[in-house]
Amino acid sequence: MGNTLSGGCLCRAIRYETEADPVVMLNCHCRDCQRAAGSAFGAYVVVPQAAVRMQGEPRYYKTVGNVGRTVERGFCPTCGCAVVVKLERMPGVLGLLAASLDDPTRYKPTMDIFTDRAWPSVPLNPDTQKLPQGMP
Numbered sequence: 001m002g003n004t005l006s007g008g009c010l011c012r013a014i015r016y017e018t019e020a021d022p023v024v025m026l027n028c029h030c031r032d033c034q035r036a037a038g039s040a041f042g043a044y045v046v047v048p049q050a051a052v053r054m055q056g057e058p059r060y061y062k063t064v065g066n067v068g069r070t071v072e073r074g075f076c077p078t079c080g081c082a083v084v085v086k087l088e089r090m091p092g093v094l095g096l097l098a099a100s101l102d103d104p105t106r107y108k109p110t111m112d113i114f115t116d117r118a119w120p121s122v123p124l125n126p127d128t129q130k131l132p133q134g135m136p
Helices: 031-037
Strands: 005-008 015-018 024-028 042-048 053-055 059-064 070-075 082-087 093-097 111-113 129-131
Touching: 005 093, 031 042
Parallel strands: 024 111, 111 129
Antiparallel strands: 005 015, 015 053, 024 042, 042 093, 059 070, 070 082, 082 093
16 A cells, blocks of 8 residues: 555544555454444454554453454544454454544455345445455
C-alpha cells in the first residue's frame, strides 16, 4: 500500500496510524463480530502490531472466540467506539476496524470469514475468498 493508514474513535481521544502494508483486509461474519459491530459483519484491516502508533488508551473487552482462544476488542472509554481487535491465535497483529479509518475508501477486503453465519439478506462480495468456518 505504501501510504499511511490513520483513524480513530468518534471523539478523537484514540488515534492511530501505520505505514505498514496490511496483512489482510477481511469481513468477519461470526456472531461475536456481528454483535460487536452492531451490523452484519465486522470489517478489519489487519496490520503488524509493532507498526501501529496509537495515541490514547483503548479499553479492552475480552471474550473467548470460536476456536477457544481469546479475542480482545478495544474501544474508546469516552465515546464507546470500537477501534481495534487483538486475537490470541494471531499474536503480533492488530485488526483495525475499517469503520474507524479516516478514509474508509482505502478498505478493500479480499476475504470473508465465517460465511456459514453470514446474513442471507446481505450479499457477499463475489470477488473475495470465502471461508465458511474462519481462518485455518
